[in-house]
Amino acid sequence: MKQIVFATNNPHKLEEIRSIVGDRAEIFSLADINLEGEIPETSPTLEGNAIQKARWVKERTGLDCFADDTGLMVDALNGEPGVYSARYAGEHCTPADNVAKLLDRMQDESNRAAKFVTVIALIEGDSLSTFTGEVEGTILTERSGDGGFGYDPIFKPVEADCSFAEMSAAEKNNISHRGRATRKLIEHLLKNL
Numbered sequence: 001m002k003q004i005v006f007a008t009n010n011p012h013k014l015e016e017i018r019s020i021v022g023d024r025a026e027i028f029s030l031a032d033i034n035l036e037g038e039i040p041e042t043s044p045t046l047e048g049n050a051i052q053k054a055r056w057v058k059e060r061t062g063l064d065c066f067a068d069d070t071g072l073m074v075d076a077l078n079g080e081p082g083v084y085s086a087r088y089a090g091e092h093c094t095p096a097d098n099v100a101k102l103l104d105r106m107q108d109e110s111n112r113a114a115k116f117v118t119v120i121a122l123i124e125g126d127s128l129s130t131f132t133g134e135v136e137g138t139i140l141t142e143r144s145g146d147g148g149f150g151y152d153p154i155f156k157p158v159e160a161d162c163s164f165a166e167m168s169a170a171e172k173n174n175i176s177h178r179g180r181a182t183r184k185l186i187e188h189l190l191k192n193l
Helices: 011-024 046-061 095-105 169-175 177-191
Strands: 003-006 026-028 065-074 113-124 127-139 155-157
Touching (some): 003 011, 011 026, 011 177, 046 113, 046 127, 065 177, 113 177, 169 177
Parallel strands (some): 003 065
16 A cells, blocks of 8 residues: 655644545645644745755655645635645634634625635656646635534535535545645556556
8 A cells, every 4th residue: 555644743634634545545744743843834835835844854864755735725815825825824823823814804895705725746756747726616604514624613615505615525525635645646646557
């Protein structure tokens, strides 16, 4: 079975990726391989951040690995929070702080169109590949549901009648940005086993 490191310290992301991958590959977290340290995310793009994170892990471990970066792009806010989605409300903010700031910024907006984008960068040996997944949707006017994480309580994908936070993990993974990018990653990995 393919073994690969996912360059994240986020337990929610790790759980979601493992759920999508299932038994097709063994996914190790940074904690599983005892790799500590703050992974840099200084690129102005999602793809740049994903590549930067994957290279950081590869340089320190020599192991094949992948990293992702995800952003929520809101039309009425010219693509904000975008690459700053995880720290939209400040450097040490909580996901609830980010949601509160976004709801506040969107208070008087009638155009609530948005999309989630995930870019995954995979490094195998000397080879670098990237995979992108997107899902279009709208920003709700208030939180709805208590599942998921991040902006899930206020994002309703076009393919559903409820927010990501109101879906089961399987329902969300089936249509989510991360699910779409991960399926491209899995397809690539399976071709190369």
